[in-house]
Amino acid sequence: MATKIELSNYLDGLRQRQINFRDLTAAFRENDMPTAVGWSKLLPKFDSLPADADLDTYVEVLKSLYRNHVLYSERAVVVFQFQTEELAPLVHGIDSWVETDSVFAESFPFAVQEETLKTLSSDPVYTRIVASKSGENGRTMICCSKRYVRSREFIDYSEFPEAVLKALAAYDEIVGVRSRFVQAFDTLNFRVSEDRIVLTIDLCGNLSLQDVGRAIIVHVDMLQDRLASNGFKGDVGELRVNFFPKIASLYATADGVVEHIGHVTTSGSNKSERMRAKDKDLRKEPYHQEGLKAINGGTDLFSISKQWDAGGYYIGIEIPGTHKQAGDPSAKVQVAVIDGCRNGTDFRKVLNYLVQ
Amino acid sequence: MNALTINDATSRIKDDLSQTPNVADACYRVLDWVCTQPEGARSHVSLQRLLKASAVDDLSELAPVIRYLTGARVPLFNVVYEFVEGDDVERVDSDALYEAKHTGEFCHPLTGEVVPDYESKIVVYFAVSDAARSIGGAGR
Numbered sequence: 001m002a003t004k005i006e007l008s009n010y011l012d013g014l015r016q017r018q019i020n021f022r023d024l025t026a027a028f029r030e031n032d033m034p035t036a037v038g039w040s041k042l043l044p045k046f047d048s049l050p051a052d053a054d055l056d057t058y059v060e061v062l063k064s065l066y067r068n069h070v071l072y073s074e075r076a077v078v079v080f081q082f083q084t085e086e087l088a089p090l091v092h093g094i095d096s097w098v099e100t101d102s103v104f105a106e107s108f109p110f111a112v113q114e115e116t117l118k119t120l121s122s123d124p125v126y127t128r129i130v131a132s133k134s135g136e137n138g139r140t141m142i143c144c145s146k147r148y149v150r151s152r153e154f155i156d157y158s159e160f161p162e163a164v165l166k167a168l169a170a171y172d173e174i175v176g177v178r179s180r181f182v183q184a185f186d187t188l189n190f191r192v193s194e195d196r197i198v199l200t201i202d203l204c205g206n207l208s209l210q211d212v213g214r215a216i217i218v219h220v221d222m223l224q225d226r227l228a229s230n231g232f233k234g235d236v237g238e239l240r241v242n243f244f245p246k247i248a249s250l251y252a253t254a255d256g257v258v259e260h261i262g263h264v265t266t267s268g269s270n271k272s273e274r275m276r277a278k279d280k281d282l283r284k285e286p287y288h289q290e291g292l293k294a295i296n297g298g299t300d301l302f303s304i305s306k307q308w309d310a311g312g313y314y315i316g317i318e319i320p321g322t323h324k325q326a327g328d329p330s331a332k333v334q335v336a337v338i339d340g341c342r343n344g345t346d347f348r349k350v351l352n353y354l355v356q
Numbered sequence: 357m358n359a360l361t362i363n364d365a366t367s368r369i370k371d372d373l374s375q376t377p378n379v380a381d382a383c384y385r386v387l388d389w390v391c392t393q394p395e396g397a398r399s400h401v402s403l404q405r406l407l408k409a410s411a412v413d414d415l416s417e418l419a420p421v422i423r424y425l426t427g428a429r430v431p432l433f434n435v436v437y438e439f440v441e442g443d444d445v446e447r448v449d450s451d452a453l454y455e456a457k458h459t460g461e462f463c464h465p466l467t468g469e470v471v472p473d474y475e476s477k478i479v480v481y482f483a484v485s486d487a488a489r490s491i492g493g494a495g496r
Contacts, residue, residue: 021468037452038463040470158473172476175442276400276438276445286396 002059007046010062013110015039019069023313023342031061070109070142070185072347074339076201076212079241079355080223087195090230094190095132097141097226102128104144104183111183118181120146125218129188137348138191143222147184147215150177151206186219197223198351203337209320212335240334243319243354247304247333250317250353257281259316260305264326265291266298278307278314300327307340308349315340315350360488362391365430372429382410382421383430390432390484391492398484401433406482426482432491433482439465440479453478 014024025035025042034045049055082090099105103112103120108130120126127145134140155174157165168174184202191198201207201215224236251258258281260274271291275282282288292299302325307316318337325331336354341347365387373380389409390398403415412418425432437448446465456462462474471477484491 015468018467020466021463022465024468037455037468038461038470039468040461040463042468277447280399284396286394 002055004046004049004051004055006059007055007062009110010059010066011043011046013066014062014069016111017066017069017073019065019073024065026313027061027065031057033058033061066109068341068343070202071140071187072341072344074203074337075187075347076203076207076216077336077338077351077354078199078201078216078334080197080199080236080239081241082195082197082239084195087190087197088192090227090232091139091190091192092230094139094141094226097129098132099128099130102130102144104128105130108142108144111185114181117146117183122146122148127218127222135344138189138193140187140189143186143188143219145184145186145215145218147182147202147207147211148179149182149207149211150179184215186215188219188223196355199223200338201335209335216335241355242332242334243336244321244325244331244333246336246354247301247319247321250304250306250319251283251301256306256308256316257314258283258304258306260303260318261301262303262321262323262326263299263301264323265295267295270323271299274305278316279309302326302331306353308353310340310342310346310349313340313342315342315346317350317353358487359490360431360485362387362491365432365488365491368429369424373424376420378412378417379420379424382412382417383424386410386421386425387432387491390488393484393492395489400436401482401484403480422482431485432488434485436481436483438479438481439471439474439477441471441477448478 021038027033028035034042036042036045046058103116103126105128106112125146127143129141129143131142132139155176157168157174160168186202187198187200189198189200199216199219201212201219203212207215220237224232227236250256251261257275257279259278260272261282262270262272264270273282273285273288275285302321302323303319305316305318307314316339318339319333320335320337321331321333325333338347338350338354341350366384369380369383369387373383386406386409403418406422407415407418410418410421412421422433424430426435435450437450437453439446439448441464444466448465452462452465456474462471463469464471
């Protein structure tokens with residue numbers, strides 16, 4: 001029988017991972033669980049449940065939300081494409097990669113405390129594979145890592161001393177930058193039947209593209225070593241799929257809604273166009289359409305965010321090219337961001353848009 | 357919801373606002389302005405744009421016009437609330453804001469954490485309602 005401690009661990013874990021609160025309350029509503037407009041009002045409702053309450057269903061829901069968040073929430077994705085039938089012999093015995101005696105394994109499925117993270121090595125970055133599981137898309141390994149993140153936080157300065165308020169009077173918002181360590185739950189999915197490895201980087205903090213790049217290198221190096229010990233002679237980094245050509249095809253394919261594009265026009269401007277609402281398609285917006293008409297469609301895309309309705313919520317892809325890549329036939333973007341997925345089905349659907 | 361036609365809107369303004377002709381005139385001007393806007397350009401109407409369209413002097417004169425044109429009799433506009441922090445924009449429903457007004461506590465729609473000084477991060481604008489879709493919008 002599930003306990004209140006278990007319940008509280010999952011709630012804390014979901015809060016730490018900053019689960020989308022709307023997704024959380026939607027799941028709670030579906031399962032007749034307490035809901036509220038924010039954590040400060042939600043937690044007391046769970047605290048006040050009687051000690052002998054039947055919490056099994058609640059914990060099952062929380063466990064599923066937590067698992068799905070760890071595996072499929074906002075992720076940066078890299079796909080390594082091997083030659084036909086090249087991958088099968090390379091993954092022989094990969095279950096032995098799991099290390100059951102690491103700091104991360106002890107607290108898994110939850111993250112270790114930040115104080116503990118601080119004590120772990122940053123160079124090389126402390127990374128351990130903590131679990132391995134087989135599913136319909138092959139074997140997936142969860143790879144925990146110490147990650148340094150910097151987040152921008154808005155500061156309420158209304159109660160600062162008067163002299164400070166005076167000095168800050170010209171600013172509308174005061175932003176602080178907080179640096180901290182978080183535990184990332186990255187994944188490596190070995191899709192032998194497709195000759196692919198899909199690496200996902202857990203965007204558990206506000207990572208910049210440079211931070212994501214650093215995280216990817218840690219895994220590429222690890223894969224290189226481990227696959228080489230199984231006979232791989234090539235360079236894993238060279239096998240990364242280039243998503244840049246997908247930008248134009250995602251824009252051209254009529255399905256879904258395009259939320260954002262970056263492009264360089266033949267009239268000489270860099271444009272970043274974004275719809276305010278996720279359910280509105282930029283391609284149908286009059287300003288966008290008339291602008292394109294005025295330059296005979298003469299523009300080169302370099303980035304895109306596209307979403308699909310998954311039944312009341314949106315799942316999507318972002319391909320984050322830069323304006324200097326616009327119109328470059330050899331441009332490469334080897335990482336994409338998948339967002340909004342609530343489960344494996346959502347994630348697989350979006351991934352297919354990227355790799356098919 | 358029943359569709360609102362230009363004739364419905366005009367006659368209701370005439371009936372309802374006969375005691376406040378300035379408000380009625382401002383409502384007619386807003387109605388005329390909506391009729392001239394292309395259909396795809398009526399989903400984000402700012403207060404500044406309404407001030408111009410209504411040709412009133414300030415927000416205190418605009419307030420009764422907005423109240424009327426977002427009300428049950430002539431539901432020309434929906435009020436849209438957004439929570440804007442940095443580059444992030446999230447729709448907020450009016451119930452959440454109503455509750456925040458009473459409790460003094462507003463929670464971030466995505467993180468669920470309490471947001472200090474939330475009022476400075478709420479943006480209000482107007483969108484022509486579905487009921488009023490048949491009014492104008494032909495790009496005249």
